[in-house]
Amino acid sequence: MGFMYALETLGLSSCPINWPDFEPLEAKMARALRLKPYERIVMLLAVGYADPKGNVASSRKKELDTFRRFNSIER
Numbered sequence: 001m002g003f004m005y006a007l008e009t010l011g012l013s014s015c016p017i018n019w020p021d022f023e024p025l026e027a028k029m030a031r032a033l034r035l036k037p038y039e040r041i042v043m044l045l046a047v048g049y050a051d052p053k054g055n056v057a058s059s060r061k062k063e064l065d066t067f068r069r070f071n072s073i074e075r
């Protein structure tokens with residue numbers, strides 16, 4: 001996270017990319033990057049300049065009553 005903050009101070013944006021622990025992908029990436037047998041990918045990070053006209057994705061939260069329900073017991 002500190003590295004990502006440092007990128008922001010340089011005017012760069014970043015986005016962590018999930019890297020699944022899946023052996024075929026690990027082997028393919030190791031070959032592409034010519035990694036040594038003891039080196040391993042932990043995570044990927046996309047870095048670049050953000051589109052100044054771009055928007056940040058967001059979604060409104062649903063109201064609590066959409067999900068909350070009480071079971072009433074009649075006596």
